[in-house]
Amino acid sequence: MKYLIIGNSVAAVAAVEAIREKDGKGDITLISDEPQFVYSRPLISYLLAGNVKVEQMYYRGKNFYENNKVRAVLGKRVTSVDAANRKVVLEDGEEFLFEKLLIATGGKPIVPKTKGSDLNGVFTFTKWDDVEKIKKLLLGTEVKRAVIVGGGLIGLKAAEGLTALGIKITIVELSDRIMSSTFDGTTSEMMKKILEKRGVEVVTKNTADEIIANGSKVGGVVLRDGTRINCEMVVFAIGVSPNIEMVKNSGIKVNRGIHVDEYMRTNFPDIYAAGDVVEAYDLVLRDNRPIAIWPNASIQGAVAGHNMAGGTKKYVGSFAMNSIEICDIPTISMGLTDPPAGKGYEVLQQLDEEKPTYRKIILKDNVVVGAIFVNDIDRAGIFTSLIKDKIDTSSFKDVLLKEEFGLAWFPKEYRKHLVVGPGIEI
Amino acid sequence: MVMKKRKIVINEDVCMGCRLCEVHCLVKHSKSKKIIKAFKGEYPRALPMILVEEKGHLSFALQCRHCEDAPCLSSCITGALYRDPNSGAILYDEKKCVGCWMCIMVCPFGVIKRGSEKKIVSKCDLCLDENVPVCVKNCPNEALICVEEKL
Numbered sequence: 401m402k403y404l405i406i407g408n409s410v411a412a413v414a415a416v417e418a419i420r421e422k423d424g425k426g427d428i429t430l431i432s433d434e435p436q437f438v439y440s441r442p443l444i445s446y447l448l449a450g451n452v453k454v455e456q457m458y459y460r461g462k463n464f465y466e467n468n469k470v471r472a473v474l475g476k477r478v479t480s481v482d483a484a485n486r487k488v489v490l491e492d493g494e495e496f497l498f499e500k501l502l503i504a505t506g507g508k509p510i511v512p513k514t515k516g517s518d519l520n521g522v523f524t525f526t527k528w529d530d531v532e533k534i535k536k537l538l539l540g541t542e543v544k545r546a547v548i549v550g551g552g553l554i555g556l557k558a559a560e561g562l563t564a565l566g567i568k569i570t571i572v573e574l575s576d577r578i579m580s581s582t583f584d585g586t587t588s589e590m591m592k593k594i595l596e597k598r599g600v601e602v603v604t605k606n607t608a609d610e611i612i613a614n615g616s617k618v619g620g621v622v623l624r625d626g627t628r629i630n631c632e633m634v635v636f637a638i639g640v641s642p643n644i645e646m647v648k649n650s651g652i653k654v655n656r657g658i659h660v661d662e663y664m665r666t667n668f669p670d671i672y673a674a675g676d677v678v679e680a681y682d683l684v685l686r687d688n689r690p691i692a693i694w695p696n697a698s699i700q701g702a703v704a705g706h707n708m709a710g711g712t713k714k715y716v717g718s719f720a721m722n723s724i725e726i727c728d729i730p731t732i733s734m735g736l737t738d739p740p741a742g743k744g745y746e747v748l749q750q751l752d753e754e755k756p757t758y759r760k761i762i763l764k765d766n767v768v769v770g771a772i773f774v775n776d777i778d779r780a781g782i783f784t785s786l787i788k789d790k791i792d793t794s795s796f797k798d799v800l801l802k803e804e805f806g807l808a809w810f811p812k813e814y815r816k817h818l819v820v821g822p823g824i825e826i
Numbered sequence: 827m828v829m830k831k832r833k834i835v836i837n838e839d840v841c842m843g844c845r846l847c848e849v850h851c852l853v854k855h856s857k858s859k860k861i862i863k864a865f866k867g868e869y870p871r872a873l874p875m876i877l878v879e880e881k882g883h884l885s886f887a888l889q890c891r892h893c894e895d896a897p898c899l900s901s902c903i904t905g906a907l908y909r910d911p912n913s914g915a916i917l918y919d920e921k922k923c924v925g926c927w928m929c930i931m932v933c934p935f936g937v938i939k940r941g942s943e944k945k946i947v948s949k950c951d952l953c954l955d956e957n958v959p960v961c962v963k964n965c966p967n968e969a970l971i972c973v974e975e976k977l
Contacts, residue, residue, distance in 0.1 A: 414900070442903045446924055452904075456922060459905030695932055698900035723931040730940075732931045777927055779936025781897075806936065807888065808881035818934055819836065819891060 401426035403708060404488065404496055406478050406646070407504030408432030409441060410694055411675030411701030413460060415502050418705030420468050426709070428470045429496060431488070435475035436528050438464055442694060445557035448531045449564035457528065478505075481650040483668045488646070500670050500708040503647065503658060504701060507640030507676040507692050509554075516611030521618030522634045525558040534562075537633065543567055546633035547621045549608045551578030555637035556591070556726050559600050562635075570601040570629055572621075577604055582722060584738040586749075587731070587772055590756055594727050603627075608634065642677045642690050655679055657690040662714045664704035672708055674700035681717035683788060684735040684769050691720050719787060723777070729756075732780045735770030735787050736762055745769070750801045759801055766794040779806065785818065830974040831914040832952050834959060836886055841878075841969035843885030847961035848874040851889075854953060854960045873939055875950045876961050887961060887970055890937050890950035892916050897932035906947070913954055920946040 403419055403426055405412050412430060419428060439457040446452040465472045477491045487497045509524035511517060521537055523530055537543065546562055548555045551573030559569045571578065577588035578595075592602050603623070611634055612620040620630040642657035653659040653667040657679035664672050664680075675697035679688045696718045703715045721734035739745035739762050749760040755775060761783065762770035768786040782805075786793065793800065796809035807815050849861070856864035856872035864872060876889040892915050898907050899916065906922035907929060909915070923946045929938045930947070939948045953959035962972040 440903045440905075442926065443924065452924060456904065456924075459903065459922075694903055694928065695897065695901040702900070721931055723927040725925065725927065730925075730927050732927065734931070777930055778939065780931055781929075781933035781938075782936045784897075784932055785934035804880070806877075806879045808879040808884055808886070819888075 401709070402497065402499040403428045403502070404498035404500070405430045405502045405504060406432075406488065407502070407506060407675065407677075408434060408436075408438060408472070408474065409504065409506055409675065409697070411504035411506075411697040411704070412502065413438055413464070414698045414701030415504065415672075415674065415705030415708070416464075416468050416470055418702040419709045422706060422709035422711060424469075428468065429473065429498075430465075430470050431473045431476060431478055431490070431496065433475065433477040434527065434529070437462070437474075439528055441526060441528070444525065444528060444531050445561040447528070448534060448558075448561035451564070478646045481647050481652065481671070483650050483652060483671060486670065498670075501672065502701075502704050502708060503652075503666075503671065503673040503677060504675045504697075504704075505643040505646065505677045506697075507690075508643040509636060510638045510641055511636045512607075512638065514608055514611060516613060516618070517634075517636070519611055519613055519618050520616050521632055522611060522636070524636050525554055526640060534633070538565070541617065541632055543632040545570070545629070545631040546635060547572060547608065547629055547631045548635045548637055550637035550639065551575075551602065551604070552581060552637065552639060553579070553722060553724055554639070555635070556595070557724070558635050558637050559595065560726060562633075563598055563600060567633070568599065568601075570603060570631070571595070572603045572606050572608060572623060574607045575604065578602060582720075582733050582737065583731075583772060584760065586751060586760070587733075587737075587758060587774055590753075590758060590774060591726060591729075591731070594729050594756075598727050640676065640692055642679070644677060655688070659688070662716075663707045663712070664700055664715055665707065672704040674704040680715060682719050683717045684719040691718060693718075693720065693722060695721070721784065723780075729775050730773075730777045731775070732773040732777045733771070734780075734784055735768075737770045737772050739764075739770065748797075748801050761800050763793065763797070766792050766797060768793060768800075782806065789814070830976055832954070832959075833892070833973050833975075834889060834950075834952070834962060835971040835973055836888065837969050837971065838884065838886035840967045841886045842967055843878060843880050844966065845878050846964045846966065847876050847887045847970060848878055850960040850964040851876045851950075854956075855948075873941065873948045875937075875939075875948055877937065887965075888935060888937055889961065890916060890952075891935060892950075892952065897934065898929040898938060901928035901932045903928060910954070913952065915952045915954060916949075917951055918947055918949065923947055 440459045545568045610622040658673040676692040706713045723732045746763040757776040758774040760772040771783045799805045851874040853864045904922045941948045962970045
């Protein structure tokens, strides 16, 4: 069998490992436009801040390709996929044939058309190369102040990394609060206060209209309301969209992301897709949509790899979830965190503004559909499984927020189902 | 080195909630390995890698299940969590862990804890350097049993 994988992040890595579990012999070729060996993208903010060393960026051993007999073609971009003739074409014209293809090209940062966005000192923040570019600027330019456009997860992690380097940060967020797609208003306000305590300025209901030049470099930003902020650096952190350029005109079905079935197969039976590039089933919203998070990419990649090697594993779906620590405050969010009013959702919450800690559980018809944990994240994963398994909590709803809550409150059958493994009883 | 797959079986019907498993797990993972010192002379105190849940007369000890299909492994962004090929146990490399807590977010049992000192995860390591895990050895009523099968 001739396997071809486009991409080199977690979905691709998980696919390689899953293929090799079933097929020790087939040819695996992996193509990535990034030059680096397998590394962890979520660690780039830690790398920028100096909290992880270069060696720690690699989450698989140095011999990963060799051990798995993978031919890695790194630093080369795939420009098109020819589904009918089963080949992909690189930008230098080189062609690779395949029998099974996995598209795991991830997401690419959204950069709005803004005057001055081509200036030296304007960055995105999703890849290792972005850190290298930022460091290169810092070598030759004194950066006192930076404006981050976008107050989501990427923006906050960029803010944290740059603050650690002594740079004064202004976050500019278009909506009325930061982290609006992850959290509810209460949490957004908490995070804003925590950031402000660290000297980060947060501006909402505003965005960058123009980046002003200082020679070939960034000199400042003019916001939509006319405010001018002098700065030497701008980071666009608005979000990512599925990186699907290479499948345009290929006949591969794309909506918001590449459309896949429960086997992670596209509309071509020998072409699979996994990770941030696909739109997969959201168990909470009951719709297909891209959920760009690490665990999903890993699980989808493993399912795709298994099936490419002849298996029939199904991907059951997932939902949005994230764990992010900002300014030493750990937070976990999952599912629907800010339910619309008047639609029958029930909300349990517990806020301590002093500590500060916050826990919020969102239910619909006694089934947990979302949760937020701020600075009190112990055993949060129990709620992930309550959401996933759609467990009726009516018999223990009143203890969901209590510290002692745990598996002891689950119906015995469900507890057994969870804990049972080969030879395991409870 | 254990070359067998080790599992700890939980039997809630006979657990008395005495928490000796917790005590001995803490001591095992302390610096001194001495019971009094571990509790009264080490700061910060070591964490037990097992927990005991109680609800009225029901109680049981719970530690990492070392799942076949382990969500923590899929969620780890640093490679700190890994499956030991010799034992099948899920172990972690504290040098790699950055404390992102993705594992805490996905563990259905809630048995991965934040470390007490460094920002590391703390979870059951199955006492692979012992003939029997200390929680099992010190359970007075066989509410925890160790079973081993060849890999």
